[in-house]
Structure formats: C-alpha cells, structure tokens
Amino acid sequence: MSATSSAEDDILETPILDSERPSLLQKISEEGGYAYVRMATLAAGGDMRAAEATKEVAWEQLHSGPWHSVIPIWRDAYAMACLHVAKLHYAAGEFSLVLRALDMGLIMGGLTLRDDLNSAIKTASEKARTKLDDVEEDNKSRLVCEKVEVAELQHLLPVKSLSSKLVGRRSSLSLEGFLRDYFLPGSPVVISDCMADWPAQSKWNNVNYLKKIAGFRTIPVEVGKNYLCQDWKQELITFSEFLERILSNDSTTADTTYLAQHPLFDQIQELRQDILIPDYCFAGGGEMRSLNAWFGPGGTVTPLHHDPHHNILAQVVGKKYVRLYSASLSEELYPHAEFMLRNSSQVDLDNIDEKEFPRVVNLEFFDCILSEGEMLYIPPKWWHYVRSLTTSFSVSFWWSDSANSSAS
Numbered sequence: 001m002s003a004t005s006s007a008e009d010d011i012l013e014t015p016i017l018d019s020e021r022p023s024l025l026q027k028i029s030e031e032g033g034y035a036y037v038r039m040a041t042l043a044a045g046g047d048m049r050a051a052e053a054t055k056e057v058a059w060e061q062l063h064s065g066p067w068h069s070v071i072p073i074w075r076d077a078y079a080m081a082c083l084h085v086a087k088l089h090y091a092a093g094e095f096s097l098v099l100r101a102l103d104m105g106l107i108m109g110g111l112t113l114r115d116d117l118n119s120a121i122k123t124a125s126e127k128a129r130t131k132l133d134d135v136e137e138d139n140k141s142r143l144v145c146e147k148v149e150v151a152e153l154q155h156l157l158p159v160k161s162l163s164s165k166l167v168g169r170r171s172s173l174s175l176e177g178f179l180r181d182y183f184l185p186g187s188p189v190v191i192s193d194c195m196a197d198w199p200a201q202s203k204w205n206n207v208n209y210l211k212k213i214a215g216f217r218t219i220p221v222e223v224g225k226n227y228l229c230q231d232w233k234q235e236l237i238t239f240s241e242f243l244e245r246i247l248s249n250d251s252t253t254a255d256t257t258y259l260a261q262h263p264l265f266d267q268i269q270e271l272r273q274d275i276l277i278p279d280y281c282f283a284g285g286g287e288m289r290s291l292n293a294w295f296g297p298g299g300t301v302t303p304l305h306h307d308p309h310h311n312i313l314a315q316v317v318g319k320k321y322v323r324l325y326s327a328s329l330s331e332e333l334y335p336h337a338e339f340m341l342r343n344s345s346q347v348d349l350d351n352i353d354e355k356e357f358p359r360v361v362n363l364e365f366f367d368c369i370l371s372e373g374e375m376l377y378i379p380p381k382w383w384h385y386v387r388s389l390t391t392s393f394s395v396s397f398w399w400s401d402s403a404n405s406s407a408s
C-alpha cells in the first residue's frame with residue numbers, strides 16, 4: 001500500500017504526488033487523460049480550481065456508460081481527485097467538506113487509494129468531532145422511544161399477515177442446532193438472545209451517538225416508495241441530514257428515505273466496531289459476501305425478492321415485518337421478465353391484484369415480526385418482503401457455502 005498511510009505521516013498534510021502515484025498518473029495519461037494529469041499537478045501545488053476540475057473530468061468518465069464498462073483507472077483517478085480536494089479543504093479548516101470529498105472517493109472511487117482515503121477520514125473525523133462536542137454535548141435523544149405492542153402494528157401489515165404459519169423461533173440457538181435444524185434443511189428461523197454482546201444494541205438507538213460518529217459523513221440513500229416504483233431515486237446526503245429526516249418522518253408520505261443495502265461498515269469503520277459477525281455465518285464453510293446496513297423510518301418497504309446467498313438479518317433498532325415464501329414457489333410469484341429485475345416479484349403484497357396474479361393468493365408463506373435483538377435466517381433464494389414498523393436499523397450478513405462459493 002501507499003507509503004503515506006502511516007499515522008505519523010498523514011496523507012492530509014503531505015503532497016499527494018508521492019512515489020507511488022506517478023505510476024497512477026502515467027496510466028491515466030495512457031488512457032488519454034492528459035488534461036487530468038496537467039490539472040492534478042496544479043492541484044498538488046495547492047490550486048483548488050484545478051483540484052475540482054480533476055474531480056469533474058474523472059466524474060464524467062465514471063458516467064460515460066454503464067458502470068461495468070468504466071475503465072478501472074478512472075475510478076482511481078476519481079479517488080485521487082477527491083484526495084486533492086479534501087487536502088485543500090483541510091488546509092482551510094473546512095472539515096465537513098474534507099469528509100464529503102473523501103466519502104465521495106470511497107463511494108465512487110477505485111480501490112488503489114482506499115487506505116489513504118480511510119486514514120484521511122480518520123484524521124478529519126477527529127477534527128470534525130471536536131467541533132461537534134462543543135455544540136451538542138447535552139442533547140440526548142432516542143430514535144425509537146417506547147416499546148410498541150404488536151397489536152398496535154397490525155393495521156400496518158399486508159392482509160393475512162401473522163394468520164397462518166409463523167417463522168419458528170429459537171432462543172440462544174447453538175451453531176450445531178442451527179446447522180442441523182435450519183441451515184441443512186434450508187428452513188428460516190428467528191433467533192433471539194444472540195446479540196447481547198453487540199455494542200450497537202446500546203448505542204445505535206442514540207441519535208447523538210450516531211451524529212457524533214458519522215454525522216458529517218456522506219451516505220447514499222434511496223428516496224421514494226421502493227426501487228420498483230417510477231419516482232424512486234438515489235441521493236447523497238450527510239448522515240446528520242438523514243437522521244433529521246428520520247426524526248421528522250411522516251410514514252404516510254411517498255418519499256420515504258431509506259439507507260438500504262449499503263456496505264456502511266466498509267465506509268464508516270467506527271460503526272463496524274459496534275457489530276459482530278454471527279457464528280451462524282460460518283455454517284457451510286463458504287465465505288462472507290457482504291455486510292449491509294438497512295436504516296430508515298417506519299414505513300420503508302423492500303418489495304418481494306430473493307437473493308442468492310444465505311442471510312442473517314439482524315435487527316438492532318426497532319421492528320420489522322418479514323414475509324417469506326419458499327424458494328420452490330418461484331414460478332407462482334410472477335418474477336419480472338427483465339434480466340436486472342428477475343429476482344423481484346411483480347406482485348405488490350400491499351395491494352395484490354388478484355386478477356393479474358391469481359396464483360399468489362392462496363400461496364403458503366411464513367412470516368414474523370423481527371424485534372430488537374433478534375436475527376432472522378433467510379435461506380438462499382427464499383423470497384422475502386420486508387416492511388419497517390417503526391424507525392429501524394438492521395444489518396444483513398450474506399454468505400455463501402462451500403458448494404456455492406464461486407457464485408456471485
């Protein structure tokens with residue numbers, strides 16, 4: 001990795017064009033990025049307009065076609081441009097702008113400069129936090145204030161919910177028991193009393209804690225009813241802005257904001273320390289595929305879909321309703337024909353069109369309300385629909401077993 005990533009040799013205080021990066025610039029010129037290279041050199045000399053211009057040039061390259069067709073060096077070029085911009089904001093003491101630039105580098109940039117971005121984020125976060133401490137020290141608030149009874153939530157659920165087969169529940173389930181009774185037969189289960197040692201359990205319900213750890217960080221959120229709807233869009237906002245939206249949320253509005261399926265713990269490493277990979281994820285001898293955050297107000301809906309991996313969905317804050325249909329029922333669930341959406345059902349479980357989708361009406365499903373401190377095991381390819389019933393923060397752990405560890 002880069003020579004500049006050690007603690008005493010801080011990336012934000014040293015020139016960016018060190019011994020490793022000329023080769024990066026060389027590769028960028030080879031791809032025709034002469035203007036980028038000229039401006040990067042000016043940026044390294046302290047020219048903010050040139051730094052912004054490198055970011056724009058690389059941004060255009062990232063948006064010149066489908067994501068998979070972008071030449072990888074342009075992702076590194078974008079990360080490097082973000083570092084230039086961050087460094088110049090840092091010199092001006094603008095720490096929130098430093099973090100914005102660095103997060104854009106992490107979210108959109110390539111992997112080559114990731115260690116540099118992370119070490120710069122650590123330095124800038126500490127400075128930004130010092131500022132925040134002065135302003136908000138006594139202001140304590142909770143995301144979910146009171147315990148909600150299940151009976152009070154009934155009206156929020158799709159018809160027929162909780163009326164037939166409930167997902168089985170086990171308390172403090174051993175790894176052997178999990179393997180034998182659920183993993184090998186491929187059956188879902190809710191596991192309780194298994195998250196007591198997660199720091200997140202006592203920390204993430206506290207808005208103040210989240211603001212302090214992540215308030216200035218930029219995150220991608222989804223806005224709209226759900227990803228299958230026309231008016232759905234993605235936005236980049238700060239974690240503080242996001243928390244304000246959650247606190248002011250009226251769950252009847254169409255433009256719910258959801259931090260959904262985002263690898264937040266790769267991006268914000270302090271939050272990674274608050275969670276533990278459940279032992280269950282080692283079942284099957286495969287490998288971890290991804291850890292994702294799902295954080296939003298009451299009323300978020302992830303429509304009926306399936307994923308290729310084993311999944312432990314861990315509920316840290318609030319409650320969610322989850323409905324599951326067996327993988328064997330795919331034909332009856334009217335998957336979309338389009339390639340990108342073929343793992344999603346055309347059926348809207350909140351408003352089933354029985355004429356168009358008659359086969360789904362009497363189909364067997366399992367469902368549950370997942371509460372704080374509980375985990376749900378969803379076997380691969382099982383269809384699931386998820387609705388948050390309160391403000392909710394969950395973490396999903398996707399892993400493959402050794403038989404499928406080459407699957408994407």
Ligand SMILES: O=C(O)CCC(=O)C(=O)O
Nearest residue numbers: 294302307311313386396
């Ligand atoms: O929690 C949600 O909204 C959806 C979770 C999900 O689809 C998953 O973990 O695979």
Ligand SMILES: [Fe+2]
Nearest residue numbers: 305306307384
């Ligand atoms: Fe899913």
